[in-house]
Amino acid sequence: MSEASRFDTVAKAESTPDTPQPYAELGMKDDEYARVREILGRRPTSAELAIYSVMWSEHCSYKSSKTHLRQFGEKAPENDALLVGMGENAGVVDVGDGYAVTFKIESHNHPSYVEPHQGAATGVGGIVRDILTMGARPIAVMDALRFGPADAPDTRRVLPGVVSGISFYGNCLGLPNIGGELGFDSGYSGNPLVNALCVGVMKHEDIKLAQAPGPGNHVVLFGSTTGPDGIGGASVLASATFDDESHAKRPSVQVGDPFMEKLLIECSLELFAQDLVVGIQDLGAAGVSCATTELAAGGTGGMRVDLDRVPLRDPRLTPEEILMSESQERMMAIVEPAKLDDFLAVCAKWDILASVIGEVTDVTEEEARRGGRLVMTWRGETVVDMPPRTASDEGPVYERPFARPDDQDVLLGDDPAALARPATDAELREQVLRVLSAPGVCDPGWVTSQYDRYVLGNTVLAVPHDSGMVRITDSSDRGVALATDGNGRYTRLDPYAGTQLAYAEAYRNVATTGARPLAVTNCLNFGSPEDPAVMWQFAESTKGLADACQALGTPVTGGNVSFYNQTGSTAINPTPVIGVLGVIDDVHDRLTSAFSHDDAGATIFLLGETREELGGSAWADIVHGHLGGRPPKVDLAAEAALGRVLADSADHGVLASAHDLSDGGLAVALAESCLRGGVGCEVDLGSDAFTALFSESAARVVVSVRPDAEAAFAELCERHGVPVAAIGTVGGTALSMAHSGGRIAIDLTELRTAYESTLPAVFGGE
Structure with a gap:
């Protein structure tokens, strides 16, 4: 100066x-x-x-x-639970018993690239103060992270600093970190995404x-x-x-x-x-x-x-x-x-x-x-x-001009159906392990183990389960569940549908715990708004989210827009990160994503319809480095019906576990449920094992049902119009998958090694 x-x-x-x-x-x-x-x-x-x-x-x-x-x-749906909407530091919703919850997600992307530790740490601090200013006591945090390729030199600089910043600030505050996401893609090289969420609780009169x-x-x-x-x-x-x-x-x-x-x-x-x-x-x-x-x-x-x-x-x-x-x-x-x-x-x-x-x-x-x-x-x-x-x-x-990207039709026309598929059971087995061990799909424990998940004593669920869940107070059994989701590949292929798929996955992740989805926050990460192609992506994305929230009755309570996420003229894949909050009346009824030894012999059911949908899939990306075709079909009515089945099932105690299908499809979902419970399973994939394993069709959940509750569960699915098929049983020491042409089996020890060794090998075992 x-x-x-x-x-x-x-x-x-x-x-x-x-x-x-x-x-x-x-x-x-x-x-x-x-x-x-x-x-x-x-x-x-x-x-x-x-x-x-x-x-x-x-x-x-x-x-x-x-x-x-x-x-x-x-387009906000009528929702009596909404107490404070957009325009304040954070939205507030009624969760019952005179209590209100406030939650919000924001970005600290650019500061976290420049100085990873402090950029990420102050991102946590800032979102916690947003919650505090609403009159609430902060009770938990989450983070949604995206980096370049895991083995890239700059990722090895940025990721450890970001993780240390989040863990340092959150752990010192004494706030549990109950979940989030970890993704890797070359598009985030030089422009990581560090999105931080906080949730707080207060009485209505304290707003x-x-x-x-x-x-x-x-x-x-x-x-x-x-x-x-x-x-x-x-x-x-x-x-x-x-x-x-x-x-x-x-x-x-x-x-x-x-x-x-x-x-x-x-x-x-x-x-x-x-x-x-x-x-x-x-x-x-x-x-x-x-x-x-x-x-x-x-x-x-x-x-x-x-x-x-x-x-x-x-x-x-x-x-x-x-x-x-x-x-x-x-x-x-x-x-x-x-x-x-x-x-x-x-x-x-x-x-x-x-x-x-x-x-x-x-x-x-x-x-x-x-x-x-x-x-x-x-x-x-x-x-x-x-x-x-x-x-x-x-x-x-600004009414920024927007135009559909010139390459959009070419991208949509590049159908992954033409990609080479495994020709033998050995190749199929190898590709299951390859997808499971890939950064962004594999166990994020190297990161999440650095966060305290249980401080304050009210954490009910945390990583690795589908959503985090906390009791709202020490004296109540009422809880809230939160999940964040986003998929830049889907949104690049179709910003409208891709954003709805991110919302649907977060909605489904909350539902798989037995909670009823109630409200939404968002962090919309895009390239330069001065680029008409980016603004077209943004316009389609926001329209998709507004329409989806209107359809399922979950208002957007607030959030954040992060533009200029690009290096030079190269923008990231559009990455709207959607956070969904749900309420569960009694946290003792919550569901986990783990198969259990106690439920050996329980029948495994697949809910929802599986179609050959590989556009933007983890399989296409990991095995072939391919991005093209159309993302999975969005069916919001099916997501809502699925949510009702899961909530009713939790209320009636008929399920032993529930896990959503997303990145990696059924292959990853089954492997994770086995590893989280330390028990294997035996399933029948039918005549098309490849599609059964790697399709990423939405509105699907894999559950295990208690032996004495199968009839009650079938009746719930029929009542809500949710397709359901028995595909196997819980038990054994391997992930064993039969199909009309043969069988593949992967011992849990080998499965665990593939799933858990990737990030420690890249970033260090300590």
């Missing part, structure tokens, strides 16, 4: 209208800068330019996605909102001090294409302190319990800029802030640096004057620094019409005088 910019006041801006400003370097377009000048009636000060640049960034403003995201509200009501109320900044780390961090890094200069952006990555965040959580919850705040906002992307503008816009529209009162780690910071800093573990509260002393006392009890930096103000009718009034001073001079709503709510909205 130049010396002159340190004292760029409103008065100076008015008297020097032609002073050049670095708006382009801050990511603003010419027309956006012109619009700021029009709003203010003059050029912006350096501090005002900082606010608009971060608040109008792609990451904060959703300027390229808003027109498509609106349909999540327009908090980001608003600043009541003129005269204090604006209090509490938590860590503000430093130069993370200046423009997520807002800048996530709003531009990656290139060879990305490593030079390391100072833009925030630095996290989970021990401070733990204190901040407990302090905030005590403040909420004593009713000492009337509005609350965390400081994440865009820092003070975001917190002040959004709180002011959500309240009276007026606020006055003295930036000299912001506690700094570096006294050399300028106003614009203070505003753009994304230093972690900070919150901003609106506090009534009569409660200020009590507020400060609670902060002191938890050793949390708290500073009154301003107050809520009233606005005139004219100021309200213009978007309110936010005034900030620095060293006695006014450096900001702007309408906050123009930054938080009235940023640019």
Whole structure:
């Protein structure tokens, strides 16, 4: 920053209208800068330019996605459980007994490539604070990760750092990591995806909102001090294409302190319990800029802030640096004057620094019409005088052009039916093991073993089962189940259907635990919105998700859009990650994905229809390096019926296990159920063993049924119209698969070696 910019006041801006400003370097377009000048009636000060640049960034403003995201509200199904929808820090749903749950998933992709450990750690910290600001106690986290090829040098740099960042932050906070995903594909080389989810619980009456009501109320900044780390961090890094200069952006990555965040959580919850705040906002992307503008816009529209009162780690910071800093573990509260002393006392009890930096103000009718009034001073001079709503709510909205990619028809026409199939039982056996041992399909234990899954004592299910499940409180048997899913191959082939398949898989994963799917969050990871082909993918994807949620009655409660996920001109495969939350009345009724020795002799049933559907399949990708054809058919009615059968089966105790079929089809599902329970099975694949094993037809689940419950289960399937076929029994020490032309058998020891040895061999056995 130049010396002159340190004292760029409103008065100076008015008297020097032609002073050049670095708006382009801050990511603003010419027309956006012109619009700021029009709003203010003059050029912006350096501090005002900082606010608009971060608040109008792609990451904060959703300027390229808003027109498509609106349909999540327009098509939202009627759902009495939805208490807070899109627009707040996180959505909130009623889960019964007076309790509410809030959950959300967000990306920290670009920071995690630049500095893997801190990028991933602060991604966890940020999403936890989003949940906290809703008034909830965070109770669990999850993560959905995508990397380049497992053996690529850059993956060996990025993945261990990302995993260490997630485990360090989450474990230190004392939050169980109950699930997620791990995927590998060359398309994510140089642009990994690090999507973090958090879920929290509260009573209905404890819900908090980001608003600043009541003129005269204090604006209090509490938590860590503000430093130069993370200046423009997520807002800048996530709003531009990656290139060879990305490593030079390391100072833009925030630095996290989970021990401070733990204190901040407990302090905030005590403040909420004593009713000492009337509005609350965390400081994440865009820092003070975001917190002040959004709180002011959500309240009276007026606020006055003295930036000299912001506690700094570096006294050399300028106003614009203070505003753009994304230093972690900070919150901003609106506090009534009569409660200020009590507020400060609670902060002191938890050793949390708290500073009154301003107050809520009233606005005139004219100021309200213009978007309110936010005034900030620095060293006695006014450096900001702007309408906050123009930054938080009235940023640019782009109708980006979109066009179907030129190669889309060629891609769809490249049917995997033409690929060579195994000609002998030996080849079939080898391909089962090859698919099972491939990164992205194999056991993710090298990663997940670094996370604490059981801290707090309320974890009911976690990795490796189909979804995570936690009790909502120590004193209740009610639980919530969560799953995240996404498949970039499917979505590349057909963005509309591929997104619905991701949603359907997450819905199914929740249902296989016996929970009833209730609500959705999403993290939409795409390339540059300036590319018409990418925007076509995005438009189709959002439409697909909105239509699917409408059909199955699960509203989208909020989420995140991550654009510019590409290296140079090469975009990632479009990867919408869909999170589904479900509720189970009694966690003792939950189902697991493991066959059990206790249920030896239990009949194995396959639910759903199997068709020859190999487009985008794990088999085509792993065995042939092929991507083409059409993804599996979507049948949302079948998914809903399947969910009802599973929920009713859990309620009536007729199932011993349930596991969904997805990547790798029946071959992988059977192997995982055997390995998770340590017991084999004997199945009959029929006349077409290859299709039976590797097809990825959707709306399918493999279950084992207790011997005395087969009739009851068959009746449930018939009642709900779900196709069902008995295919074998649980028992033995091998995965044994007969078909009309022969039999293949794989001993569990060999199966386990194939499944569990891949990632330790690449990343180290420790």
